[in-house]
Amino acid sequence: MTAARILAEITFNAAGLVPAIAQQHDTGEVLMMAWMNRDSIAETLETGRVCYWSRSRAALWRKGETSGHLQALVEMRLDCDGDTLLLLVDQTGPACHTNRRNCFYRAVRDGDLVTIAKPEA
């Protein structure tokens, strides 16, 4: 698959990045949000395994490469403005580096932040 025609429709920010939301394809659970650049998008489309761009490491971030917590790409979607991606994925193990299934485990309840999920065993 050539990624060129897909990349042409994406609006990257000044840093050459676009935010990507990862959603578990069958349950609808929003797992995480990370950033992608042209290379990581092209690699993801080619391999079917999600690869982000790590802003902190300034390097390609092949999700699960060290942890084994891979994200298999089911479908990539693009929003109306072309500046946000939605990745429907099949997540192996926890998506979050805290070992939780997803990264959004803190909820605002009664004016405070409450932790609503535990790390997996």
Added chain:
Amino acid sequence: MTAARILAEITFNAAGLVPAIAQQHDTGEVLMMAWMNRDSIAETLETGRVCYWSRSRAALWRKGETSGHLQALVEMRLDCDGDTLLLLVDQTGPACHTNRRNCFYRAVRDGDLVTIAKPEA
């Protein structure tokens, strides 16, 4: 509700913004992604109606103020790094300005972008 203790946990970017993913609370549908600043978060928590920051207009964007397509906040969540919000909402009407239910109506299929949802009648 005072938003101060929530805002203290959020990492804003250099422009003072944080990305916010809106998800329909009961179906799990990812509706859109937009940006919030301190004022829009405080207003959203206070009113229970989602208010973003419009980067193009450089102004508070009270979602649905003109269209009537309001987002009632069900719960605000924060990710592990504190730099992305997940808004569980109850969306009235379409979330997208194209009159589609959600903004992610273009999918990569067979190497091309395919429109997978029609505007609502």
